Amino acid sequence: MEELIKEYALGYTMLREAIEGLSEEELRYKPAPDKWSIHQILIHVTDSEISSTSRLKKVLAEDEPILISFDQDAWANNLGYDLLDREQHFLLFKFLRSSMQPILDQLTSEQSRRVGVYVDQARFTFKQLLEYRVQHIRDHLDQIERVKNAYQENQTY
Template sequence: MEALIEEYGRGYNMLREAIEGLTEEEVRFKPAPDKWSIHQILIHVTDSEILSTHRLKKVLAEEEPLLISFDQRAWVDNLAYDLLDRDQYLQLFQMLRCSMQTILETLTCDQYERVGVYADAGRFTFKELLEYRVEHVRDHLAQIERVRAAYKQA
């Protein structure tokens, strides 16, 4: 669990490093009309973190709470992601991750096994939800690299 918590804590720095030195044109580049720009990816990662931090806390605080999924495509399409302040969102991501660190560092083995239930996806332990948060950042870092590569070839 230590390695998982450590990587979770590095999420913000990993995102910052992935965009270091990029121009605004690179960050706003969309590889295709239905693909996200790096800017949109970063806003999405933070919006997802807002909801996921809430879910993680619900699982720790409540008995088998109902967890709600969200339509990420609708959020990108309908919440003016292109107009949102990327740096502000990255700071929010950092604050959310920092706010969870103390909680994570004090959890017992039993707490890692607490369960939340998605109506559309079933039961997940706190540990599984935390693993997904780490994987979510990894997946979007890989997506950022694909967009960077597509920009270079455009």
């Protein structure tokens, strides 16, 4: 659990390093009409963090709370991600992660086994939900690399 918490704490730094030195053109580049730009990925990561921080807290505070996901495509398509301030969202992500740190630093093994229940009756422990948060950042770091590579390939033509 200790390694998981450490990686969770590094999420902001890892994302920041992944975009360091990129131009606005690179950040806004979409590899295909139905694919997200790095800018949109970062807005999504923050929106996802808003939702997941609430879920994590519910699992620790309430007895087997009902957990609700959000429709990421609807949010991306209907909330004007291209118009949103990336730095504001990025700082919000940082603050959300850091706000969880004192809670995670005091986490007991009993708390890590607390359960939340999604509306489809899928049950997840706090530890599983935290693992998902860490994997979510890993997945989007990979996606950012794919977009960066696609941008570079596009520039050679």
